[in-house]
Amino acid sequence: MPQKNEKLGFLTRAVHEGNAVDKDTKAVKRPITMANSYELPYDPTGINWSSAGQNLYTRNGGANQNYLQEKIASFENAQDSIVLASGVAALSGLFFSLLKSGDHVIFSSVTYIAVYRLLNELFNNKFKIETSIVDTSNLQAIKTALKPNTKLIHVETPANPTLSISDIKAISEIARKNGALLSVDNTLASPFNQRPIELGADFSIESLTKYVNGHGDAMGGSISGKKEYLDVIRAQAQVNLGAAISPFNAWLIMRGAATFPLRMKQHNENALETARFLETLDETRFVSYPGLESHRGHAAAKLQMNPGFGGVLSFALKADADAHNRFVSNLRIITSAVSLGHDTSLIAYIGKNDERQYLYPKEFHNGFLRLSVGIEDSKDIIDDIKQALIKTFKT
Numbered sequence: 001m002p003q004k005n006e007k008l009g010f011l012t013r014a015v016h017e018g019n020a021v022d023k024d025t026k027a028v029k030r031p032i033t034m035a036n037s038y039e040l041p042y043d044p045t046g047i048n049w050s051s052a053g054q055n056l057y058t059r060n061g062g063a064n065q066n067y068l069q070e071k072i073a074s075f076e077n078a079q080d081s082i083v084l085a086s087g088v089a090a091l092s093g094l095f096f097s098l099l100k101s102g103d104h105v106i107f108s109s110v111t112y113i114a115v116y117r118l119l120n121e122l123f124n125n126k127f128k129i130e131t132s133i134v135d136t137s138n139l140q141a142i143k144t145a146l147k148p149n150t151k152l153i154h155v156e157t158p159a160n161p162t163l164s165i166s167d168i169k170a171i172s173e174i175a176r177k178n179g180a181l182l183s184v185d186n187t188l189a190s191p192f193n194q195r196p197i198e199l200g201a202d203f204s205i206e207s208l209t210k211y212v213n214g215h216g217d218a219m220g221g222s223i224s225g226k227k228e229y230l231d232v233i234r235a236q237a238q239v240n241l242g243a244a245i246s247p248f249n250a251w252l253i254m255r256g257a258a259t260f261p262l263r264m265k266q267h268n269e270n271a272l273e274t275a276r277f278l279e280t281l282d283e284t285r286f287v288s289y290p291g292l293e294s295h296r297g298h299a300a301a302k303l304q305m306n307p308g309f310g311g312v313l314s315f316a317l318k319a320d321a322d323a324h325n326r327f328v329s330n331l332r333i334i335t336s337a338v339s340l341g342h343d344t345s346l347i348a349y350i351g352k353n354d355e356r357q358y359l360y361p362k363e364f365h366n367g368f369l370r371l372s373v374g375i376e377d378s379k380d381i382i383d384d385i386k387q388a389l390i391k392t393f394k395t
């Protein structure tokens with residue numbers, strides 16, 4: 001294993017960080033430690049039974065969690081990382097640990113649904129935390145929404161499902177000037193394309209379920225940032241709320257993460273090619289992908305996303321809901337399913353009754369498709385779309 005602090009490339013770190021030859025067996029991969037408790041010292045009197053990050057009880061911390069945390073912290077270029085049971089466990093853990101009654105939170109008008117539910121419903125109604133839903137692609141709107149008690153600005157960029165872009169560096173400056181913290185849900189970009197901590201954010205959140213694992217077979221989430229905050233979040237979210245990841249899922253994500261940068265390169269390329277193809281079609285009503293020059297956030301995306309723009313895009317056909325559903329059912333390679341960032345291409349039709357559509361740009365109001373472009377041959381993905389369109393509009 002290379003020395004700590006040695007400046008290694010992303011590909012090398014994806015393979016090596018958090019892994020080592022197993023001391024007992026000499027296996028070239030660290031094993032899965034499927035134990036829920038660890039041996040105590042001779043005199044355990046001094047142990048804080050609620051302390052996190054020590055091998056005591058798997059909800060407090062465990063071997064596979066620790067290895068994965070090392071890898072994620074390296075990906076994010078962060079002082080520390082916590083890995084939890086899911087992306088939502090990471091989001092709720094962050095909010096539960098940081099916020100108290102009387103605080104105010106500004107959050108992006110387009111976010112993963114659980115953020116809306118947690119902040120706008122649970123935290124607002126139950127814990128009297130004030131919330132403002134703001135189009136965070138508009139810096140002036142953020143400045144206008146600030147209050148003396150604004151504790152946190154939570155941004156998702158690119159945002160699921162519209163792909164709207166918020167300028168992380170500019171928002172981090174606004175947050176800092178006003179004594180607020182900034183958290184960024186980085187799931188759609190992934191730390192290969194975008195590292196919020198480097199851009200000034202206090203926290204970067206990932207649903208590891210998506211690109212970092214990449215194989216659609218495990219769930220996990222991470223929060224990365226400064227140790228002083230993460231120690232608190234680890235104690236609260238992991239130990240007391242119980243959002244610990246299972247050793248097996250941590251191991252699966254570790255395994256998936258070795259090829260994460262290679263997969264991301266393919267996702268980036270395939271999605272750009274697919275978005276450009278969709279834009280040329282007479283059948284499409286709009287295509288939203290931050291890598292397209294036509295995307296309203298393209299300039300901001302280019303400044304903070306590198307080398308690519310991720311694998312997710314949204315589009316709609318000039319057709320009704322039934323034709324959209326026929327199109328999806330005619331696809332042969334692309335699977336109709338939720339989630340994103342898997343090896344396989346996934347598509348979901350998001351119909352008119354999404355209660356948050358009033359918060360989305362107008363073109364998203366009458367139903368649209370979210371496509372997570374996989375790592376198959378791009379020609380096969382595009383050919384699949386072509387044949388499904390022919391079938392859809394023939395019947």
Ligand SMILES: Cc1ncc(COP(=O)(O)O)c(C=O)c1O
Pocket residue numbers: 086087088089112156160185187188206207208209210219220221339340
């Ligand atoms: C942007 C974003 N954040 C968070 C989540 C939640 O992650 P998980 O499903 O791992 O809880 C998702 C899930 O789709 C997501 O798209």
